[in-house]
Amino acid sequence: MIIYDALIIAIRGLFANKLRSLLTMLGVIIGVGSVITLVSIGEGVRSHISGQIQGLGSNMVLVTPGKGTAGVTATSLGGAVSKLTFEDALAVEREAASVSNVAPVIESSANAEYEERRLTLVSGTTESYNEVRNADLASGRFISRGDVAAYKDVVVLGDLVKRELFGGASPIGKTVKVNNKPFKVIGTMKKKGYTLTINNDDRVFIPITVAEELFDTEQVSMIFVQARSPETVSNAVDETKRIITRRHKRRDFAVSEQKAILNTFQGIMGTLSGMLGGIAGVSLIVGGIGIMNIMLVTVTERTREIGIRKALGAKRRDIMIQFLMESVFISAFGGVIGIGVGLWGSRILTDIVPKLPTVISPWSIITAFSFALLVGLFFGIYPATKASRLDPIVALRYE
Amino acid sequence: MAIKLTEMCKYYGRGASKVSALKEINLEITQGEIIAIMGPSGSGKSTLMNVIGFLDRPSAGIYEFNGKRVDGLNDNQLAALRNRHVGFVFQNFNLLPRYTALANVEVPLIYSGVPARKRHKIAAELLEVVGLKDRMNHKSNELSGGQKQRVAIARALANHPSLILADEPTGNLDTKSGKEIMKLFDTLNSIGVTVVLVTHDQEIADYARRVLYIRDGLIESDSGIRKQIQNQQWSTDKRQGKVNI
Ligand SMILES: Nc1ncnc2c1ncn2[C@@H]1O[C@H](COP(=O)(O)OP(=O)(O)OP(=O)(O)O)[C@@H](O)[C@H]1O
Numbered sequence: 001m002i003i004y005d006a007l008i009i010a011i012r013g014l015f016a017n018k019l020r021s022l023l024t025m026l027g028v029i030i031g032v033g034s035v036i037t038l039v040s041i042g043e044g045v046r047s048h049i050s051g052q053i054q055g056l057g058s059n060m061v062l063v064t065p066g067k068g069t070a071g072v073t074a075t076s077l078g079g080a081v082s083k084l085t086f087e088d089a090l091a092v093e094r095e096a097a098s099v100s101n102v103a104p105v106i107e108s109s110a111n112a113e114y115e116e117r118r119l120t121l122v123s124g125t126t127e128s129y130n131e132v133r134n135a136d137l138a139s140g141r142f143i144s145r146g147d148v149a150a151y152k153d154v155v156v157l158g159d160l161v162k163r164e165l166f167g168g169a170s171p172i173g174k175t176v177k178v179n180n181k182p183f184k185v186i187g188t189m190k191k192k193g194y195t196l197t198i199n200n201d202d203r204v205f206i207p208i209t210v211a212e213e214l215f216d217t218e219q220v221s222m223i224f225v226q227a228r229s230p231e232t233v234s235n236a237v238d239e240t241k242r243i244i245t246r247r248h249k250r251r252d253f254a255v256s257e258q259k260a261i262l263n264t265f266q267g268i269m270g271t272l273s274g275m276l277g278g279i280a281g282v283s284l285i286v287g288g289i290g291i292m293n294i295m296l297v298t299v300t301e302r303t304r305e306i307g308i309r310k311a312l313g314a315k316r317r318d319i320m321i322q323f324l325m326e327s328v329f330i331s332a333f334g335g336v337i338g339i340g341v342g343l344w345g346s347r348i349l350t351d352i353v354p355k356l357p358t359v360i361s362p363w364s365i366i367t368a369f370s371f372a373l374l375v376g377l378f379f380g381i382y383p384a385t386k387a388s389r390l391d392p393i394v395a396l397r398y399e
Numbered sequence: 400m401a402i403k404l405t406e407m408c409k410y411y412g413r414g415a416s417k418v419s420a421l422k423e424i425n426l427e428i429t430q431g432e433i434i435a436i437m438g439p440s441g442s443g444k445s446t447l448m449n450v451i452g453f454l455d456r457p458s459a460g461i462y463e464f465n466g467k468r469v470d471g472l473n474d475n476q477l478a479a480l481r482n483r484h485v486g487f488v489f490q491n492f493n494l495l496p497r498y499t500a501l502a503n504v505e506v507p508l509i510y511s512g513v514p515a516r517k518r519h520k521i522a523a524e525l526l527e528v529v530g531l532k533d534r535m536n537h538k539s540n541e542l543s544g545g546q547k548q549r550v551a552i553a554r555a556l557a558n559h560p561s562l563i564l565a566d567e568p569t570g571n572l573d574t575k576s577g578k579e580i581m582k583l584f585d586t587l588n589s590i591g592v593t594v595v596l597v598t599h600d601q602e603i604a605d606y607a608r609r610v611l612y613i614r615d616g617l618i619e620s621d622s623g624i625r626k627q628i629q630n631q632q633w634s635t636d637k638r639q640g641k642v643n644i
């Protein structure tokens with residue numbers, strides 16, 4: 001018997017019990033749909049975060065106090081006593097041949113005040129910052145080398161701070177108080193959004209030298225080092241390490257490449273997506289058990305039919321294929337609908353929760369569908385075998 | 400086509416509940432015969448038909464089909480024999496209820512590997528032969544008893560079997576339809592198909608050229624004694640005082 005005939009017989013069998021077939025399929029539909037939707041959430045978060053890490057700037061090397069490798073979080077944990085200083089940053093800029101720009105940052109939260117008052121993040125930095133971080137100005141100018149050298153009390157406002165304090169009006173030339181100290185506004189930044197947990201628009205920039213005085217500290221929260229080209233990133237890492245170690249006499253800081261940070265996050269998020277997919281995959285197995293259950297019922301119901309077919313010359317294999325086809329057809333058809341549901345689900349999700357980005361990965365569709373097929377095949381084997389082993393005489397006598 | 404059963408027995412169950420449906424059956428059937436099997440209910444007629452048609456295995460004894468023993472064959476080999484050589488007409492029709500008459504007749508052809516187009520053609524022709532051309536696309540549960548029986552016969556003929564086994568083919572039919580069915584068997588027999596049928600109706604049995612009486616799993620009498628083996632049977636029966644001519 002050719003597969004085509006078996007398929008036709010199987011489809012007829014399924015259509016004889018439309019509602020039941022549909023309900024059985026539902027298990028597979030939900031399984032495949034949830035695998036695709038959940039993985040799309042994982043993948044969405046992954047690509048979102050990856051984008052943000054890439055948004056740190058190209059060819060970027062990050063120097064942070066402490067020994068941790070995931071340097072981004074070391075300062076936020078606030079654990080290590082910083083040994084990094086503006087001087088270290090200047091030394092790297094001066095001596096490292098493969099480095100094009102160095103931007104040290106002193107970060108602290110402070111109140112910015114015009115007519116309204118707002119608690120925001122103050123970053124003391126140098127003119128290199130917007131070079132290194134791809135931060136563009138909306139109006140005015142950024143902090144200059146002269147501002148840093150001359151301890152000028154000037155401030156560049158992030159987009160959100162500007163809107164909160166000034167609304168639509170231009171703030172350039174106005175005076176904003178930061179921790180009660182008056183600063184002249186010289187520029188505003190374009191809207192940039194989040195980098196990981198930091199809102200780039202809810203911050204203001206002042207010269208690093210002024211920040212040292214304002215917060216009475218020499219501790220630099222982090223130093224952004226930009227290599228001249230992607231090829232020189234590892235040289236830049238080596239040189240930065242060597243120069244700061246020489247100055248500190250020990251390695252009390254961490255140097256990490258953007259690429260390494262990216263890889264770490266990619267890895268974590270990959271695992272997370274996989275776990276989400278795995279959890280959803282369990283529902284596919286449950287769906288498979290549903291298929292097996294229904295197929296066992298079907299085989300019992302159609303015992304007589306099996307007897308008739310056998311009496312007319314059906315071999316074990318013919319009966320086996322017929323029932324396997326039914327279970328595989330349920331899972332395949334359910335899988336196709338499930339793909340549709342999954343795609344729709346992940347779209348709906350972003351519509352409802354815009355902050356939850358979803359990215360459909362073809363990989364998840366292929367895996368979910370093949371897994372569904374396998375589940376249908378696997379859970380179909382037992383009922384089909386049972387059917388194929390029926391004795392024709394016993395089956396014909398079945399009432 | 401030649402069938403030879405030697406001391407063939409069929410038991411059901413075991414231990415205290417053991418039933419001997421057939422006890423030491425010796426029987427030879429040759430090409431082109433038309434045989435009626437008669438006997439009281441529970442005497443083993445259907446069991447004998449099932450064994451002859453490779454649906455059931457003998458519990459003991461020898462079954463030779465065309466000179467080859469078939470008692471040792473596996474399920475698939477028996478299925479192939481049924482498919483190629485035997486056409487069953489069951490007492491209760493045994494049609495697939497959700498399928499059309501045409502689709503029912505096609506079933507044996509599916510398992511003999513006939514391609515779809517040819518299947519339709521053969522099945523349609525057979526339904527025409529049994530006079531159901533206009534009922535071809537009716538579901539089998541929309542047909543009358545006589546029509547179902549004719550579909551069952553058409554189905555039995557699908558693979559050009561050399562042997563037709565019909566278990567009370569006219570049991571559910573009025574006399575007129577019964578006679579029509581018997582004429583059909585007669586025609587088939589005239590082109591060389593061996594027909595074995597079970598019946599309770601003496602009038603139907605008269606169509607057959609050989610009548611076999613069965614009681615309690617034993618052949619009580621065999622009318623058509625034309626061969627050596629039957630002579631043996633005859634003498635055995637005579638010895639046992641079973642023959643009543
Ligand atoms: N599967 C089975 N299990 C146990 N006993 C069986 C089985 N099949 C048949 N028998 C027994 O074997 C005997 C012969 O049965 P069979 O069906 O061959 O009778 P029959 O001559 O066809 O009767 P009827 O004319 O009523 O159809 C009966 O006593 C029956 O109870």
Ligand SMILES: [Mg+2]
Pocket residue numbers: 444445446566
């Ligand atoms: Mg019977």
